[in-house]
Every structure is written in structure tokens, then in C-alpha cells.
Amino acid sequence: MRLTVSQLCLLSTETRGAIDKAVASRPVVLFMKGTPETPQCGFSRASIQILGLQGVDPNKFSAFNVLENEELRQGRLLPQEIYYW
Numbered sequence: 364m365r366l367t368v369s370q371l372c373l374l375s376t377e378t379r380g381a382i383d384k385a386v387a388s389r390p391v392v393l394f395m396k397g398t399p400e401t402p403q404c405g406f407s408r409a410s411i412q413i414l415g416l417q418g419v420d421p422n423k424f425s426a427f428n429v430l431e432n433e434e435l436r437q438g439r440l441l442p443q444e445i446y447y448w
Contacts, residue, residue, distance in 0.1 A: 378434045382427070391424035394435075399426050 374382075385392050391414075397403030399411050399421065414424065429435040 374434055378432055381432065385425050385427045389423060389425040392427060393424060394427045394429055396430050398428055403430060
């Protein structure tokens with residue numbers, strides 16, 4: 364499933380570029396609150412723990428801190444839409 368033009372228009376060019384860069388940088392990208400070193404919610408903390416328990420090399424995934432981006436914090440793009448991007 365691809366995003367529609369109306370869905371893509373919800374994000375600025377800068378935010379879309381940051382997401383594109385993150386997704387292209389590693390095979391796995393975790394969109395989370397905080398960073399792997401300092402997760403800011405229980406779900407983000409649990410996600411990092413699960414990756415560690417599964418032996419995922421931290422160099423093989425990238426984390427995108429949604430709290431640093433006002434557009435994502437305001438919910439302009441839902442996580443399931445990022446997934447299908």
C-alpha cells in the first residue's frame with residue numbers, strides 16, 4: 364500500500380526527507396519516543412529491549428526520535444502509514 368497524495372501532503376518536505384533518509388539508512392528503522400539510550404515511553408523501552416533480546420546488532424537498525432519532530436508529535440502521519448510507505 365502506498366501513501367496517497369493527500370497523505371503525503373500532510374508532511375513538510377523536510378520531514379519527508381528525514382523519514383526517507385532514516386528508512387534508507389538501515390534495514391530496520393524504529394520510530395520511537397526518545398532514543399535507544401534514553402527511551403521516553405514504555406513501548407519504546409520495550410521495543411529496544413526486544414531488539415536486544417533477539418540479538419539485533421544496534422548498528423543494523425536506526426532509531427527515529429518522533430519527539431524531535433513537531434509534525435510527527437502532532438500526529439500528522441500515523442505509524443501504520445509510515446509502515447506502508
